[in-house]
Amino acid sequence: MKRLTAALGLVPFAAYVLLFLLVPTLLAILSGFQDSKGRFTLANFAAFKDTAIWDAFWASTWLSLVTAVAGAVIGALACWALTGVNPDGWVRRCMDSAASVLAQFGGVMLAFAFIVTIGMNAFITVFLKDKLGIDLYSGGNWLYTVPGLILPYLYFQIPLMIITFLPAMEGLKPQWAEASATLGGTRASYWTKVGFPVLAPSFLGALLLLFANAFSSYATAAALISQGAQIVPLQIRAALVGETGASSANTAGVLALGMVVVMTVVMVIYSVLMKRAARWQR
Amino acid sequence: MPVESPTQPSPATSGTGGVSVSLQEVVKTYGSNTVLKGVTLELAPGELVCLLGPSGCGKTTALRCLAGLEEVSGGAVLIGGEDVSSVPVNKRDIGMVFQAYSLFPHLTVAKNVAFGLERRKVAKTERGTRVAEALAVVGLEGFEERYPHELSGGQQQRVALARALVTRPKALLLDEPLSALDAKVRVRLREQIRAIVTELGITTVFVTHDQEEALAISDRVAVMNGGRIEQLGTPEELYRSPATPFVADFVGLSNRMPGVVHEEGVLVHGVMLPVGSTDDAVPGEEVLAFVRPENVRLGRSDDARPGLAGSVVSSGFLGSLRRTVVRLDSDGLELAVQHAAEDVFEAGEPVRVTLAPEPTALQKV
Amino acid sequence: MSARLSVETAPRPWLRRLILTVVAVLLVVPLLAMLEFSLRQTGGGYGLEHWAGLFDAENERKYRAMFRGLTNSLVLALLVLALVLVVLFPTIVLVHLRFPRLQRVLDLLTILPIAIPAIVMVVGFAPIYRWIGQNLSTETWTLFLAYGILVLPFTYRAIVTDLAGVDARTLSEAARSLGSNWLTVLVRVIAPNVRRGLLNASLLTIAIVLGEYTVSALLSRRTFQVALLQLNQSDPFGAVIMSFLSLVVIFALLVLVGWLTARPRRGERRAARAASPVAASAAAATPLAGAAAPSAPAAATQTTTASPKEGPDAR
Numbered sequence: 001m002k003r004l005t006a007a008l009g010l011v012p013f014a015a016y017v018l019l020f021l022l023v024p025t026l027l028a029i030l031s032g033f034q035d036s037k038g039r040f041t042l043a044n045f046a047a048f049k050d051t052a053i054w055d056a057f058w059a060s061t062w063l064s065l066v067t068a069v070a071g072a073v074i075g076a077l078a079c080w081a082l083t084g085v086n087p088d089g090w091v092r093r094c095m096d097s098a099a100s101v102l103a104q105f106g107g108v109m110l111a112f113a114f115i116v117t118i119g120m121n122a123f124i125t126v127f128l129k130d131k132l133g134i135d136l137y138s139g140g141n142w143l144y145t146v147p148g149l150i151l152p153y154l155y156f157q158i159p160l161m162i163i164t165f166l167p168a169m170e171g172l173k174p175q176w177a178e179a180s181a182t183l184g185g186t187r188a189s190y191w192t193k194v195g196f197p198v199l200a201p202s203f204l205g206a207l208l209l210l211f212a213n214a215f216s217s218y219a220t221a222a223a224l225i226s227q228g229a230q231i232v233p234l235q236i237r238a239a240l241v242g243e244t245g246a247s248s249a250n251t252a253g254v255l256a257l258g259m260v261v262v263m264t265v266v267m268v269i270y271s272v273l274m275k276r277a278a279r280w281q282r
Numbered sequence: 283m284p285v286e287s288p289t290q291p292s293p294a295t296s297g298t299g300g301v302s303v304s305l306q307e308v309v310k311t312y313g314s315n316t317v318l319k320g321v322t323l324e325l326a327p328g329e330l331v332c333l334l335g336p337s338g339c340g341k342t343t344a345l346r347c348l349a350g351l352e353e354v355s356g357g358a359v360l361i362g363g364e365d366v367s368s369v370p371v372n373k374r375d376i377g378m379v380f381q382a383y384s385l386f387p388h389l390t391v392a393k394n395v396a397f398g399l400e401r402r403k404v405a406k407t408e409r410g411t412r413v414a415e416a417l418a419v420v421g422l423e424g425f426e427e428r429y430p431h432e433l434s435g436g437q438q439q440r441v442a443l444a445r446a447l448v449t450r451p452k453a454l455l456l457d458e459p460l461s462a463l464d465a466k467v468r469v470r471l472r473e474q475i476r477a478i479v480t481e482l483g484i485t486t487v488f489v490t491h492d493q494e495e496a497l498a499i500s501d502r503v504a505v506m507n508g509g510r511i512e513q514l515g516t517p518e519e520l521y522r523s524p525a526t527p528f529v530a531d532f533v534g535l536s537n538r539m540p541g542v543v544h545e546e547g548v549l550v551h552g553v554m555l556p557v558g559s560t561d562d563a564v565p566g567e568e569v570l571a572f573v574r575p576e577n578v579r580l581g582r583s584d585d586a587r588p589g590l591a592g593s594v595v596s597s598g599f600l601g602s603l604r605r606t607v608v609r610l611d612s613d614g615l616e617l618a619v620q621h622a623a624e625d626v627f628e629a630g631e632p633v634r635v636t637l638a639p640e641p642t643a644l645q646k647v
Numbered sequence: 648m649s650a651r652l653s654v655e656t657a658p659r660p661w662l663r664r665l666i667l668t669v670v671a672v673l674l675v676v677p678l679l680a681m682l683e684f685s686l687r688q689t690g691g692g693y694g695l696e697h698w699a700g701l702f703d704a705e706n707e708r709k710y711r712a713m714f715r716g717l718t719n720s721l722v723l724a725l726l727v728l729a730l731v732l733v734v735l736f737p738t739i740v741l742v743h744l745r746f747p748r749l750q751r752v753l754d755l756l757t758i759l760p761i762a763i764p765a766i767v768m769v770v771g772f773a774p775i776y777r778w779i780g781q782n783l784s785t786e787t788w789t790l791f792l793a794y795g796i797l798v799l800p801f802t803y804r805a806i807v808t809d810l811a812g813v814d815a816r817t818l819s820e821a822a823r824s825l826g827s828n829w830l831t832v833l834v835r836v837i838a839p840n841v842r843r844g845l846l847n848a849s850l851l852t853i854a855i856v857l858g859e860y861t862v863s864a865l866l867s868r869r870t871f872q873v874a875l876l877q878l879n880q881s882d883p884f885g886a887v888i889m890s891f892l893s894l895v896v897i898f899a900l901l902v903l904v905g906w907l908t909a910r911p912r913r914g915e916r917r918a919a920r921a922a923s924p925v926a927a928s929a930a931a932a933t934p935l936a937g938a939a940a941p942s943a944p945a946a947a948t949q950t951t952t953a954s955p956k957e958g959p960d961a962r
Contacts, residue, residue, distance in 0.1 A: 006745045013738035016730075017756055021796050024771025025763055031770060074670065081666035084657030091667065097901035098674055104801075104851075105897055106858035108872045109890035112879065113677035116684035116887055123683050124676075155677060158670070175384035177656045178351055179442075181371040182378040183398030183449065187655070193397070195656065197388045216764030219860035223876055233766040240773065240865055249773065256767040267762045279431050280387035351654055371654060 029260060031253030044254040053235060057258065059146050060231040064214035067153040072207045074154075075161020079169040082162070087170075099159035107156070107219025114152040114224070119143055146230045152220050157210050164209055168202035168277065201277040208270040212263055232259055300328035300483045301362035303348065303453045309356035310343050310509075317343045319509040320357065325453075328483040330476070332496035335506035336532070341489045342457055344506070348487060349455050350374045361452050372401075377446030377484075378455045382462040384442055385430040391417070391441050392426035398449040416448035417441075419478055436467040443475065447482070454479065454486040460495065472499050493533050497521065505529045523556075523641035530572035530643040537578070537617045538645065539637075541571040548644060551590055551612075553637040563644055570645040575620035577638040580606060580627070589634035592617070594627045608635055681891040685884055697884035710885060716874025717889075719787040723870065724856040726791035728849055731802045735795075736845065739806050740837050744819055757803040760796050765861040768796070776866050787868040797862065798855050802848035809844025813837075843908045850904050854897050 035041045047053055078095075085091045102110070116122050118136060120143075128134040142148045172195060180190040218233040229238040232255060239252035303325040310318035318340045325331050333341035346352040348359055350371030358367045366374055377398075385394050395413045404412070417423055420440040430438055439459050446454060456475070460468045476499040479486045490496050496503045497517040504514045505528070513525040524530035541550035543563045548555050548571045555571060557563060581589060590610050597606040604623045609616050617635060627633060657663065686693040700706055742749045760768070772793050779789050815837055822836045838845065860872035871893075879886035 003745070006741065009741045010738060010746070010749075012734050016734060016792075016795070020772075020775070020792050021756070021759060021799075024768055024775060024796075025759070026771070027774055028767050028769075028771035031774075074673075077666050078670045081658055081663045081670075084660070084663040085667070093902060093905055095667075095671075097898055097905055100901055101854070101894060101898045102674065104858070105854050106860075106872065106890070106894065108860045108876055109858070109894060110677075112875075112883075112887050112890045113681050115883075117677045117680035122680060124680065155674075158673070172656065173383055174654075174656070175380045175382075176386060177654050178371075179378065179380060179384045179386070179445075180397070181351070181654045182349055182374075182376055182455075183445070184372050184375075184401035185397070186372060189401060190656070193400075194386050194388075198386070212762075216766065218764070218766045219864075219872070222860070222864065223879075233764070236766050236770065237865065240769070249770075252770045256770045259764055259767050263762055263764065 028253060028256045031250050032255075032257040034250055034253070036250060044250045047251045047254050052229070053255070056230060056232050056235045057262075060215055060233075061262075063146055063149055063153065063231060064211045067150055067157045067214045068207050068210035070150075071154055071157025071161050071210050072165075072203065075158045075206075076165055076169075076203060078158065078162050079166045082166060083169055083172075095162065099162040101159075103156050103159040103163055107217060107221075108223045110152055110155050111220045111223035114143065114155070118151065144224055144226075146225075149221055149224065149231075152224065153214050153217065156217075156220075157214060160210060160213055161206055165202065165206045168199060168206070171202075172198065198280055201273040201280070205270050205273040205277060208266050208273070212266045212270075215262060215266075216259065300485045301452045302327050302360070303362075303485050303487070304360045305344060305348060305357065306360065307357035308344065308347055308354050308359065310340070310347055310352060311355045317509055318347065318354075321506075321509070321511055322357075323504055323511065323514065325485050325487065327485055329501045330479050330486040330488060330499065332488045332490055332500040332503045333506055334490055334493060334496040334503050334532070337491060339506040340509040341491075341506045345455055345457055345487055345489045348453075349376055349378050375449070375451050376453045376455055377449060377451035379439065379442045379446050379457065379459045381458045382435065382438070385438055385445075387430050389429075390426065391422065391428050391430070391433070394430070394441055395445045395448050397445060402449060412448055413444075416444040419447065419482075420444045421474070434467075435463050436471055439463065439471060440474075443478070447478070447484070452485070454484050456486065456488045458489055458491065461491070468495070475499065497533070505532060507532075524572065524643040527570075527572060527643050527645040534574060536572040536574055538570045539573050539615065539617070540613075541569055541644075543567045543569055543644070548642060550637060550642075551610075553639060555637065555639055555642045557642060557644060567646075571642045572645070573617075573637060573642060574640070575605065575618040577640045578617055578619040579636045579638060580608065580619045580621050580625070581634045581636070583632040583634055589636040592633055592635055594629050594631045594633055596629055597627050599623060608633055610635070678891065678894065681887050681894075685888045685891060687884070698888060701885055701888055709882065710878070712869070713871075713874045713878045713885065713889065716869050716871045719869055720857050720859075720871035722788055723791050723794060724853045726788060727794045727798060727852050727856055730791060730795040731798065731848055731852055732845070735799070735802060736806060736838075737833055739803065739810065740815065740833055743807075743810055743815055753803070757799050761800045765797060766865075768793070769862055769865045772862060772866060787863070787870060790863060790866070790868050790870070793862050793866075794856055794859060797859065798852045801851040801855065805848040805851060806841060806844040809841040809847075810837075813840045815840070846904060846908065850900060854900075857893060857897070 032044050033040055033042065035043065082092060082095060118124055120137060120141065125136050128136060176194050176198070177190050180194055185193065216233070218237075221231055221234055222237060225234060229235040236252050236255045236259075239248040239255060305321050305323045308318050308321045309316065321340070321344050323331065323344075333344055335341045343352060347354050350359075350366070350369060354367055358365050360366065361374065361376070386397065389397070392413050395416055396409050399409045399412060413426070414423070417425065420443050422437065422440055422444065425433070425437070425441070430441070433441065442459070459475070460471055463471065472495055475488075488496075488499065497520070500517055502514060502516055503520050505512045505520065507528050513520060513529045515525075520529060520533050524533060530536050539550045541548040541555070543557075543565050544554065545565055546554060547557050548563070548569060550571050550573070555573070557571075563569065579589075583591065590612060592608040592610040595607040595609050595616060597604060600620075600623075602623060603620055604625065606619045606621065606627050607616055608619055619635060658666065685697055686695070688694045688696050701710065739753070742753055776789070776793075783789060818836050818840065819832045822832045827836070857871055859870060860876070863870040864873050864876075875886050875889060878889075
């Protein structure tokens with residue numbers, strides 16, 4: 001096969017990626033710079049004068065940060081425990097598969113799961129109220145507000161941490177612990193001098209990934225919060241479905257641009273951390 | 283048996299100067315699987331002993347029991363005459379070099395080497411001088427600020443060696459330290475290790491599956507098989523009078539020739555060969571005798587000397603010597619022969635072979 | 648025990664069990680709550696009323712929209728699968744064999760859908776789908792083109808990890824020297840050797856497409872998740888039962904495929920793990936690590952082959 005003919009084989013994929021990945025991305029970003037008639041304008045950025053937008057970015061950020069930190073810590077503990085089980089055993093296999101399902105499958109269904117777990121009429125809520133006298137909802141119906149998203153988000157953040165951080169945890173070579181011990185180190189000094197420092201880039205990287213994951217997550221929030229737009233993805237929904245006026249598609253573009261900026265910063269730091277981790281794990 | 287060296291030991295790494303190390307009837311089991319079946323090994327101060335054997339023979343487990351990385355199921359481990367069987371690894375005061383990838387990836391060479399000194403709370407100024415001296419011993423001056431991933435495999439293992447030696451441990455344990463390296467680097471580094479160990483006079487256990495490596499650097503070699511030591515001896519003893527067929531086979535390639543046991547040895551094709559160990563040989567018994575290729579002499583068929591008639595099957599050039607395979611006319615047995623490279627034999631050429639009366643090991647038929 | 652303390656890096660058994668139990672409970676409780684909820688009877692007490700009702704022909708009208716959404720999503724999954732196998736897979740192999748220098752470009756392109764939130768992609772998809780709606784079709788099946796992009800990070804990495812473990816170059820040269828044409832090489836030689844990667848890619852595709860909500864909801868297409876959310880307004884029991892079922896079915900599929908693709912033979916364990924669906928999604932989730940260290944798989948192989956070690960390994 002000649003090289004030119006071979007290159008022709010790349011055309012279908014290249015065309016597809018161009019039309020459905022690169023063009024939409026450009027359209028999304030460019031739409032922020034257009035008015036409703038398609039002319040260039042910076043007027044859409046006036047949206048940022050609206051404090052609701054800033055509030056949404058702030059809410060998105062802290063929600064992502066809280067669930068990323070909590071998810072990363074709990075997930076890392078789970079990974080640590082998993083290094084002690086047989087890698088071919090059923091515990092590990094079930095944990096792997098469960099983590100995979102929960103991390104990537106179905107934000108809407110996770111929202112349902114939480115409504116029936118800790119919602120108003122859920123058995124845990126009722127049990128706590130009737131038997132223990134603890135009223136989860138004494139402070140109002142918080143499940144359908146931004147703080148209410150924390151638990152459902154953790155439900156996919158912890159599994160995502162498990163599948164992303166476990167390989168790094170398993171990359172800790174047993175020789176390091178053994179070398180540390182033969183050199184006079186204790187279990188504690190192994191962790192403080194070797195284990196934690198070596199894992200630090202992977203851990204921070206996973207943390208950023210979790211942040212990005214929560215920041216861009218839409219389905220769970222959309223299923224739980226049907227009214228209002230407290231976080232950025234819901235702001236975009238509101239702009240797209242036209243709740244806020246005629247040039248809303250372009251407002252959505254500006255918001256999308258804002259998200260892309262945040263994601264780019266996160267992903268760049270992430271790639272720097274991952275390069276370091278990859279170098280160490282070789 | 284430390285070999286005296288003309289150079290003064292470096293003050294940085296000399297210290298204890300070597301103590302005796304021994305394994306006494308050590309047994310190690312994992313569940314129902316017994317990996318060490320009573321291993322006894324005594325090292326004199328300053329001695330370098332290789333544990334040699336195929337994979338799964340228990341040599342690494344024996345070393346790890348010595349280090350304290352594995353608990354012994356039975357028997358005792360002594361370092362400097364003291365029973366350390368229940369002393370944890372980090373209190374045993376040993377230096378260990380692993381197969382590969384054991385350097386801490388996030389620390390510079392200097393900090394890797396200083397790791398053990400920090401654990402021992404050695405003062406910072408002294409740490410600096412000792413690290414520098416240890417790196418000088420392994421020939422890596424000027425590498426202090428490099429990171430492990432910037433070093434070659436051989437350099438990494440030299441840093442690991444410096445790291446193991448800098449704490450002036452009572453014993454040095456090496457677990458196949460060269461097996462992940464290229465052949466050339468392997469030979470150079472093993473000579474360097476031998477020289478350093480000799481200079482420091484540190485008692486050393488070296489695990490390897492490479493018989494050439496073991497014979498080249500050891501004071502004594504322990505050949506292990508199936509969780510036991512089959513033979514312990516100097517490289518010469520092992521090579522010249524293997525105690526068991528396994529040793530004969532593992533320590534260099536051997537021909538197996540049918541023979542009959544006599545009081546004074548074994549009669550093989552009319553030649554009486556002395557037998558290394560005569561434990562269970564009963565006179566009159568038919569056995570297989572191991573005959574090394576270099577103990578077979580090869581001559582032209584018109585040679586006046588007596589010998590067995592045969593013809594050349596193939597002949598290969600090995601650099602300093604040549605290996606020729608001969609098929610004996612009498613019984614069709616094929617014999618490998620090692621001889622000077624100048625003697626060239628063609629395939630099919632009729633030849634005569636004679637056996638040198640060197641000690642041999644026997645295998646029951 | 649005391650002699651081993653300082654080399655053991657995993658938590659002590661009691662602590663390990665405690666952590667795993669707590670995490671397992673955290674993950675299982677919401678599922679149990681779904682089950683509990685679905686078994687509630689209208690008049691109080693527990694029973695199979697809502698489960699039976701879901702498959703009762705009398706309720707056909709009530710659940711019609713939901714089942715149509717499910718059918719739409721299954722059709723979408725098949726179309727995306729076809730896209731992955733017919734367009735993506737040959738491209739990966741072609742780049743691997745003929746244009747290795749484009750590998751990095753492909754690595755970067757395929758992480759974009761993770762770096763760019765789906766909600767942002769929707770903003771860009773909206774005008775494209777407006778055009779498609781006017782000129783082609785407003786049906787749900789057209790979404791497969793957008794979904795192909797969403798699954799790209801996961802399917803790409805599932806296939807690439809497996810391909811890296813096979814010496815595809817030598818295989819294809821051997822086949823070509825025996826007179827095979829390019830298509831034969833791809834279908835008869837390469838594909839069977841990366842079947843685990845293809846299987847995992849397929850499974851991930853099905854899972855992601857069935858669970859997708861963001862794009863379809865905002866482009867007003869009727870997929871399973873959109874229909875579920877709508878059903879939840881009128882019949883939360885039906886919605887919860889269907890959610891529970893799909894979570895359990897996908898979980899079971901993952902366990903099954905993980906079990907089928909794991910090869911118990913020693914030495915290959917590492918490779919088998921690398922090609923499991925979970926590892927593929929992990930690889931997809933840590934894309935830049937892969938892009939930053941293209942030599943990582945090679946290094947991993949080296950480690951495996953360079954340690955014919957006995958001792959504790961030989962247990």
